[in-house]
């Protein structure tokens with residue numbers, strides 16, 4: 197008997213079916229790993245308390261503090277009462293329900309999507325949920341990972357399962373070799389610009405092709421992280437040797453015979469030859485430039501070599517109106533060269549780009565250079581562990597010598613729930629994932645960029661890539 | 675969620691239509707971190723008014739609300755149901771409800787019974803003729819009765835079944851608990867465990 201060829205997403209789905217739905221009722225899926233943070237969990241725990249239910253599997257659950265945590269003076273009490281209350285609630289809930297928690301000051305504290313992979317808890321072939329839309333990050337390992345709402349958080353805490361309707365599948369094929377200075381962030385920004393912020397709705401995306409295969413795990417996480425910005429609840433990359441090498445030896449990675457059994461299983465996960473996707477998208481990596489956004493959603497992006505588009509050239513009336521609104525909010529004129537846009541602040545951080553490779557890449561660009569006058573450069577490692585590692589490698593010194601603020605770990609300016617916010621009208625180049633109106637502060641203007649573009653921009657003061665620095669120094673020599 | 679079959683409690687006439695979720699509970703209360711303790715927030719804008727029905731002695735401990743049409747319109751906030759529940763309400767009757775509010779109610783054990791406009795008037799009259807009187811809600815028979823007055827209410831079969839069985843979403847899933855336990859027994863030994871912590 198031959199079995200039907202399956203995609204990666206279908207395999208993981210099928211292997212987690214507790215009960216198959218019928219007549220329109222959803223499937224019941226087992227959840228292997230539940231990540232918890234302070235913002236979306238308090239009511240879920242309270243619901244449990246109200247119903248007198250325990251957490252079914254504290255051993256599959258882990259909590260950390262990230263959204264509200266300050267990145268300065270972390271030894272002082274948190275000033276904002278709402279933030280403080282949420283964090284205290286998480287600590288009390290973790291204690292009451294027996295859940296492992298990494299609090300501010302702990303070496304494993306940090307953005308929930310940085311902490312899971314770093315501890316080796318995120319693995320291929322598992323299901324991961326968290327009350328946060330960027331849970332898609334964990335799909336980089338070949339896990340089925342998605343964000344959930346607070347009622348679902350309660351459901352998973354109580355039952356370790358989730359009723360779900362099966363998704364459609366979409367292949368994102370990225371073939372070729374990235375040119376120097378072009379990164380995973382540019383790939384995903386280009387993908388979103390291509391399919392739109394709603395293009396992935398109802399799908400699980402699978403990123404495939406030679407360009408994806410050659411990426412490091414951290415780069416794959418950057419790509420999967422932003423799947424939700426294309427409207428997809430989950431994005432995945434098939435596990436391979438790069439995945440296994442990243443995992444091996446991490447604190448919670450399997451060891452001995454368990455490791456061998458795991459790898460054997462993980463090798464069966466990649467999409468079968470002949471499996472069909474419900475939709476396919478193609479992107480040429482060879483011709484890709486650094487990508488930046490000009491508007492107020494992550495799909496409003498162009499090559500850094502391009503100019504701010506003219507809404508008059510957009511045929512779709514809704515998109516045209518959105519572009520007009522965006523340009524007004526961003527205070528940009530059509531035709532302005534992206535490279536001429538001057539920024540006030542550069543933010544290097546968030547679950548998209550705050551891992552050690554991101555910090556290394558940015559540090560390599562700025563080392564020995566001078567920061568643009570008057571520009572503020574904030575560097576916020578994704579986790580306390582990343583911060584420690586960066587300090588061990590001397591990266592903190594490079595950033596500080598350059599004039600950057602070397603901060604403690606957390607979400608920080610990605611969403612400005614803590615004091616790290618932009619002032620009204622302030623313009624930032626940010627390595628985060630959302631350029632929505634007011635996201636980084638009321639009236640704040642955000643351009644999404646890669647860590648390399650962030651670093652080059654911090655030197656030149658205008659949106660730039662490392663290539664511009666080389667061009668500049670050649671001119672000086674001539 | 676507790677099972678609901680027959681319940682008797684103080685009836686409250688709310689002679690208003692289009693009571694939206696902002697009136698049931700304003701947005702300022704949504705910042706809270708609990709799922710309980712919303713009793714003070716219920717109808718908070720109206721609670722300052724001594725004339726408001728819940729401020730009148732016989733209705734203070736109301737448990738069954740009889741309201742005008744289009745109850746619960748507006749936002750999807752579950753807090754509206756929590757506020758009613760925390761105040762002590764077990765059932766709401768109206769001739770029309772907003773869909774999301776009805777859905778949320780069913781999940782939290784609050785009965786929302788649809789009655790005719792005529793019956794609404796009859797119930798109001800009966801309650802006001804004898805303030806503080808009890809109403810008996812019989813979910814099995816789908817009736818609400820005050821003394822000799824018996825009115826029929828509608829509720830969809832699925833919600834009725836869930837309320838009778840005392841099943842919220844989680845309770846429903848836990849009916850498959852054996853399947854969950856069986857599934858857990860087959861999980862690979864390599865699967866991640868957060869405990870004990872290994873840093």
Ligand code: SF4
Pocket residue numbers: 262263307308309328330546547548606607610611628629
């Ligand atoms: S870093 Fe930003 S996107 Fe990521 S979890 Fe925190 S707030 Fe959400």
